[in-house]
Amino acid sequence: MQNILSRSLLVALAVAAVPAAMAKEPATASRQAMEAATARHYATLIAGDEPKLAELTMFFTQMPKGGDLHHHYSGAIYVEQYLDFLDRQGLCVNKQSYRVETDKTVIASERAKPAKERNCLSSAEVYADDYTWRELVQRWSNKDFDNHGALQPPPDRLFFQTFGYFGPVSNANFKEGLQELKKRAIAENVSYIETMFKMSPFVSNPEFDARAWQLANDDAALDIELRRAMEGLERDTVFAKSIADFVAKIDEAAEGIDDERFTMRYQTYVLRLLNPSQVFSSMVAAFKSASGGGKVVGVNIVGQESTHVSMRDYTLHMKMFGFLKKVYPNVKVAMHAGELAMGEVPPEGLKFHIDQALSVARADRIGHGIDLAHEANAPGILRKMRAEDIPVEINLTSNSFISGIKGENHPVTLYRKYGVPYVISTDDAGVTRHTLSQEYVLFASRYKPDYLEMKKTSYNSIRYAFLPAAEKTRLTRQLDARFAAFETGVAALAKTAAARTRKR
Known part of the structure; x- marks a missing residue:
């Protein structure tokens, strides 16, 4: 009797499950249909010699864009x-x-x-x-x-x-500034920003400066010197307090930013224009700040890459990063590297910056990377980034404005052709007075990727964020829901437009 009841229960459960399974199939089919309709509509916007820029602007303003991963806080705030x-x-x-x-x-x-x-x-x-x-x-x-x-x-x-x-x-009113950036991001359907927020603290040591320059080409001796310097900094209670105060200030500014619609995390950075002791101590502070599991999720280096100091000390800086990456292997590094164009520096200066950022500094993401075509190891760079899933952060507006790199001269054509992952980002939207939506418009109108590639780019900005897996999963599910709503709306809009065209 018990076996008969058990079999009956199993049959009942199986029958009950059929409608649920059948219900899922139309929902999936409907989502696929909406995606296909959106893809067809988008294809009409980029077709021909003159893409429909006004319609593309409306399209990408409404489209969920995931995150902005190459974003400078001070340069993102508008003059007003x-x-x-x-x-x-x-x-x-x-x-x-x-x-x-x-x-x-x-x-x-x-x-x-x-x-x-x-x-x-x-x-x-x-x-x-x-x-x-x-x-x-x-x-x-x-x-x-x-x-x-x-x-x-x-x-x-x-x-x-x-x-x-x-x-x-820009060095005050952080809460108000971050709230302004949050409000603008939500308005254009951006759910995550990873901003380069503040420079980590540093100290000066002229004796270290002299030794670092002297040992720059002796890796073993430099490693010993860096370890000695790091141990000295770790014994410095004043320096330790400056790091604690620095992290506390970021946490204070970040209060009230995260909610169900929007998330922000922070990179700290070092300035490559300073002396070696200042740069290295700032790196130590940055890695320590990012190793605590809080809101500081990564480390970067900033400053115009073509200046004399930046070029002179570039390899030294990469070795410093590489040293600290061994000490703090779990700290993520995004690296401004290869933000150089022909004529900005002598030709030999274009040959190695991205390569060293990857092989010496062990960067997890490359920012800009526009000198790729000139790098001596360009094919190896492309293979490494593709094989190790290291993305490049594409900043079309600033690359065009600062260095004159745009159109087919922009190496995003190479990164795409050879399968390197990429994200689209703003850099300094307040200085160049644009938005992430406009970066998507520029990308779509210049390079004419299909809709699925643009959609993948949006998801990439969550995939390659310096976030724990659980946070990425949450933001990805949120993005799924936003795209479902967006594609339903676009499909309806396209249907209305097609009906009006037939009536004419």
């Missing part, structure tokens, strides 16, 4: 936001130099003068004087660079000089 910070900090802008005045005595003196005689202006006074506003925004960003006739510096100089103008206001 920095001017709001100006008043909050009680500072003013010198209307001759367009730099922020931080001397409280000078500020008090200026505010005591009649309005017409002031040389240092509040944000309201900047906006009220159109000439001053125009001049300021052209120095604090690249606005009007391509369509005005004034004398102007070379684009790379303008780009990197902007940070000196808004620097005094």
Whole structure:
């Protein structure tokens, strides 16, 4: 009797399961149909010699874009936001130099003068004087660079000089700045940002500087010197406190950012323009900060790569990274490497930067990588990145503006052709005044990938994030739901457009 009941129960369960299984099949088929309809609609937007840019802009503004993995906090804030910070900090802008005045005595003196005689202006006074506003925004960003006739510096100089103008206001108001970036990301359907937020603390040691330069080409001796320096830093209680304070400041700024719609994590970085002791101590602080399992998830290096110091010390920096990567093997490294174009440095300077970032520094992601075609080991770089699943972070707007690299001259054509994974990112959207959606528009209109490749690119920005597996799974499932809604909407829009076309 018991066996009969058991068999009956199994049959009942099997019968009950059939409708559920049948229900899943139409849902899957429906999702596939929506995806196919979206792909067909997208294909019409990129077809022909002149892609439909307005429609592509609408398409990618609505499309879920996963994350932005190459993102500088200070360069992402728009000038207008920095001017709001100006008043909050009680500072003013010198209307001759367009730099922020931080001397409280000078500020008090200026505010005591009649309005017409002031040389240092509040944000309201900047906006009220159109000439001053125009001049300021052209120095604090690249606005009007391509369509005005004034004398102007070379684009790379303008780009990197902007940070000196808004620097005094970018180093405060972090909570407000991060909230502004979150609001903008949600508005354009970006669910994750991994921002290069703050430079890790450092100390100076002239004796170490001299020895590091002397030992730069002796790997064994340099390794001993780096270990000695690291051990000295670890005994330094003041340095340890500076690291703890640094992490605490990031945690404080990050309060209230994460929610069910949006997640942000932080890279700390070192500045490659400093002396070796400053760079190495900053690296030690960065790796320690990122090893704690908190909101600091990776380490980077920043600063114009073509300057004298950057070029002179490049290999030394890579060896420092490689040394610390052995000490902290679980810390993720994203590396600005190969952000160079022909003519920016002598030809031999283009031959090794990406290669050393991968083979010496053991980078987990490559930022920019635009000198690829000139690298002596270009085929090996492509094989390594493909085989080891190391992505390149593509920043079309900044590559075009800073270095003049665009169109078929951009090595994304090579990375794609040889199967290297890539993500699309913004770099410094406040300086170059664009959005991640616009980067997708540029990519689609220039290189005409199919819809599935663009969709994969969005997922890549979660796949290659420096996040724990559980967080990636959560964000991927969230992205699945967002794409299902997006594709349903696009399919309906395309159907309506097709019906109107038939009526004509």
